[in-house]
Amino acid sequence: xxxxxxxxxxxxxxxxxxxxxxxxxxxxxxxxxxxxxxxxxxxxxxxxxxxxxxxxxxxxxxxxxxxxxxxxxxxxxxxxxxxxxxxxxxxxxxxxxxxxxxxxxxxxxxxxxxxxxxxxxxxxxxxxxxxxxxxxxxxxxxxxxxxxxxxxxxxxxxxxxxxxxxxxxxxxxxxxxxxxxxxxxxxxxxxxxxxxxxxxxxxxxxxxxxxxxxxxxxxxxxxxxxxxxxxxxxxxxxxxxxxxxxxxxxxxxxxxxxxxxxxxxxxxxxxxxxxxxxxxxxxxxxxxxxxxxxxxxxxxxxxxxxx
Amino acid sequence: xxxxxxxxxxxxxxxxxxxxxxxxxxxxxxxxxxxxxxxxxxxxxxxxxxxxxxxxxxxxxxxxxxxxxxxxxxxxxxxxxxxxxxxxxxxxxxxxxxxxxxxxxxxxxxxxxxxxxxxxxxxxxxxxxxxxxxxxxxxxxxxxxxxxxxxxxxxxxxxxxxxxxxxxxxxxxxxxxxxxxxxxxxxxxxxxxxxxxxxxxxxxxxxxxxxxxxxxxxxxxxxxxxxxxxxxxxxxxxxxxxxxxxxxxxxxxxxxxxxxxxxxxxxxxxxxxxxxxxxxxxxxxxxxxxxxxxxxxx
Numbered sequence: 001x002x003x004x005x006x007x008x009x010x011x012x013x014x015x016x017x018x019x020x021x022x023x024x025x026x027x028x029x030x031x032x033x034x035x036x037x038x039x040x041x042x043x044x045x046x047x048x049x050x051x052x053x054x055x056x057x058x059x060x061x062x063x064x065x066x067x068x069x070x071x072x073x074x075x076x077x078x079x080x081x082x083x084x085x086x087x088x089x090x091x092x093x094x095x096x097x098x099x100x101x102x103x104x105x106x107x108x109x110x111x112x113x114x115x116x117x118x119x120x121x122x123x124x125x126x127x128x129x130x131x132x133x134x135x136x137x138x139x140x141x142x143x144x145x146x147x148x149x150x151x152x153x154x155x156x157x158x159x160x161x162x163x164x165x166x167x168x169x170x171x172x173x174x175x176x177x178x179x180x181x182x183x184x185x186x187x188x189x190x191x192x193x194x195x196x197x198x199x200x201x202x203x204x205x206x207x208x209x210x211x212x213x214x215x216x217x218x219x220x221x222x223x224x225x226x227x228x229x230x231x232x233x234x235x236x237x238x239x240x241x242x243x244x245x246x247x248x249x250x251x252x253x254x255x256x257x258x259x260x261x262x263x264x265x266x267x268x269x270x271x272x273x274x275x276x277x278x279x280x281x282x283x284x285x286x287x288x289x290x291x292x293x294x295x296x297x298x299x300x301x302x303x304x305x306x307x
Numbered sequence: 308x309x310x311x312x313x314x315x316x317x318x319x320x321x322x323x324x325x326x327x328x329x330x331x332x333x334x335x336x337x338x339x340x341x342x343x344x345x346x347x348x349x350x351x352x353x354x355x356x357x358x359x360x361x362x363x364x365x366x367x368x369x370x371x372x373x374x375x376x377x378x379x380x381x382x383x384x385x386x387x388x389x390x391x392x393x394x395x396x397x398x399x400x401x402x403x404x405x406x407x408x409x410x411x412x413x414x415x416x417x418x419x420x421x422x423x424x425x426x427x428x429x430x431x432x433x434x435x436x437x438x439x440x441x442x443x444x445x446x447x448x449x450x451x452x453x454x455x456x457x458x459x460x461x462x463x464x465x466x467x468x469x470x471x472x473x474x475x476x477x478x479x480x481x482x483x484x485x486x487x488x489x490x491x492x493x494x495x496x497x498x499x500x501x502x503x504x505x506x507x508x509x510x511x512x513x514x515x516x517x518x519x520x521x522x523x524x525x526x527x528x529x530x531x532x533x534x535x536x537x538x539x540x541x542x543x544x545x546x547x548x549x550x551x552x553x554x555x556x557x558x559x560x561x562x563x564x565x566x567x568x569x570x571x572x573x574x575x576x577x578x579x580x581x582x583x584x585x586x587x588x589x590x591x592x593x594x595x596x597x598x599x600x601x602x603x604x605x
Contacts, residue, residue, distance in 0.1 A: 022426075028506055029425025033433060036418035036481065040436050043452070043474040048443060050451035064454075111347060118347075124591075125351040128358065131587035131594075133535020135553040136579040139572055140361050142560070149569035151360060180354065188595065241444050244537045248557055262446045269450055270542065276450055283447040290444060 051287075054280035061274035073281035080268070080278070086259045093171065093260065094239035100179050102231050105186025106224075109194055112187070127184035134181060138248035141177040145249070167257030170250045174258065178245055186231055193227025194220070229301035233294065240290060261286055358580070365573040382570035386578070389559060389571060391548045393578070400534060400552040403469050407533035408526050410473035411480050415525055418477075419484025419518070420510050424496070434481070441478045449542045456543060463546045471543065472533045480525040483597070487521030488514065524597045527590050531583055552579055 018026070030037075056070035077083060108126055112119040129137065143149055145163035147156045156162055163173040197220065205215045243262040246252060252259040252267070261282070269279035365382050387393040421427070422434055452471055453462075461467035495517065496509040504512065540551045550558070556575030560567045587594055 025425050026427040029421045029427030029430065032417045032421035032425065033427065033430070034417075035414040036421070036437060036477070037433055039414055039474050039477060040433065040440075043470060044440055044443075044448070045436070047448045047451035047455055050454065051447060054451060054454070108350075111343075111350075122347055122351055124588075125354045127591075128584060128587065129354060131531070131583040132580050133531075133537070133553060133583065135535060135537035135557065136576055136583075139553075139556055140357055140576045140580075143361070143569050143572055143576070144357055146567075146569060148567075149364075180357065184354070241446060243446060247537075247541075262444075265446055265450075266542075276454070279450055283444070283450060286444060287447050291442060294442065 051280050051283055054277055055284045057277055059275070059277035059280070061269065061276055069277065073275075073277040074285075077268075077278050077281040077285065080264070080282075082256055082259050082264055083282075085256065086261045086264045089257070089259060090240055090242065090261045093175070093242060094236055096171075096175055097178055097239045098232060098235040100175065101182055101186045101235050102228065104179060104183045105190045105231060108183060108187040109190035113191065113194060123184075123187070126187055129181050129183075130185040132181065134244045135248060137177060137181045138245045141173070141180075142249055145173055164250055165254060167254060170254060170258045174245050174249050177249070178242075182235075186235070189231050189234075190224070190227060193224050193230075196227075197223045225301070229297075232301070233297050236293065236297065237290065240286075240293070358584075361573050361576055361580075365570065365577050367570070380574075382574040383578075385568060386556075386559075386571040386574040389555065389568075391550075391555075393552075393555075393575075395548060396550055396552045396555040397578070399465055399549060403465050403472070403540070403551055404530050404533040406466065406469035407472040407476065408529045410469060411476045411529040412522060412526055414473065414477065415480035415484040416510075416515075416518075416522065418481050419488050419521075420514070422481070422485045423488030424493070424506075434485075437481050438478050440475065445475060445538060449539060453542055463544055463549055465544075465549060465551075468536075468539050468543050468551070469533070471539050472536055473529070476525075476529045476532060479528060479597075483521050483525050484518065487518040491517045520593065520596070523590065524593045527586060527593055528597055531586065534582065535579075 055073055056068055058066035058069040058072075060066065112122045112126070132140075144151065147153055147162050150156075152163075162169065164170045201219055201223070202215065205219055210218070241262050242260045243266065246258050246260050246263055247266070250258045252263050265279050265282045265286070267273070268282060269276050366378055366380060368378060368381070418437075422430065449471070456462050456464065456467040456471075461470075491514060496504075496506075496513050499509040499513045500506065535553065536551075537553045537557070540554050544550055544554065552575070556572060556579060559572050559575065
């Protein structure tokens, strides 16, 4: 999808020899693309440039630009007492959700692949939560997990535990919410991947007398490689940027144990510190880390036959 | 209706599963018979239970009020009376969502047409830059956008939120619309132009009906994303009267120190979720198609 194969790369020489017709076409093309260009420049590229400048400037929330201070924001960001903790927690959360969602997505897809009435119902049941917003889903679980109003309130009272009261409980309760919300989405991507495997491969395996498990291990799993690549990249990127679920369920607590990196950026910018410069420096660090991680992932998942 | 040989993207799920049924692929019958039924029923219950529980308890009696022992819409009444009133927040959310949809549709319709049908200098660069929005974390851009919107007088503005949300919809929307236009034969609009249509006339009269499924998909995704978005209004909106619904419902918890109106929160979740679930069920095929094209770009 990335490469454009149209003859746009004809070189500078031909550009000069552009016929009036081609010039008219270029003008028309730009006229239709103008709104896109305006959006991309003013709402994407300029903010992107500004975040770089902010990260090198003294920029309190209320007072605005106060002059350059590079590299102070970066050193302060790295020295923030929650910097490494939040990175550690975000990575831990990312590994857990990625393993669970990719595994469950495949499991659910295998369970509901066929087109019976019951399986269609199951597919829809698994998919309905993914129509909800993450914030709505988090609010729903906030009440569900509540020791006062939730369905487990009495149980919690008599056993003396809370879902969100301990660091481990808060983590796993949030993981459960996220799995509930996204499992159907990953199931759908897996279904699309399974559908992409040609029938005759399975027929050949069947003729060769392969068992179900062998076929699954030696054919389905390897041929799902592009799907695994896509789902893992999506899941890793999404989880590294987790915010809403923790903002609503735990606010990063208890004792900052569920502080994700985006929550830290938000806190530094708008809660307490009110320092947009340090928040911007944190954002740039996250941005670079994400680009590096994505390049690394894409390289790792590239098939051996394509270079 | 749909045969296996002609795969229409609008019916992916059915085709996917029919094909699978024919090939009897392994793994899909790991669990057979009664254990399968018990297991999948339990799974369905886990997925549906939170939604059903919230809906039922949202109409349950409100503890500590005069309506203690009556079922009804007490929670919804409480939600309606909350701060500026639910109707204000609903109207804000609808305004932001519809404006986001409108902006996304107009920009991606024109842009998709440009990318699919015209060659102009800088075309590839512009397309790639649009897709690069995907690479940049949402949260990273919101802080400079907060500063920029302040500077141009769009601070605390629902229009500003919609512009930001539409920008984040562009990669998917542009990709979708470009593909939609490219799947329409060029002869169609060329014939229209030979017959005297302007390029815009050809787009409006001939191509628009042909790319309608793509537009519906883009519009659906833009609406759901805008309706559900939390982070952009959280950062860009500070005025209580301009909050969107997710923000207002989340704020129910911090309203009074230590006192959380769980019932009204549930009612808020239901109000938030119902349009999404209805849209999802009605437009399920487009929803799936959107995921499909999302999967292809990998």
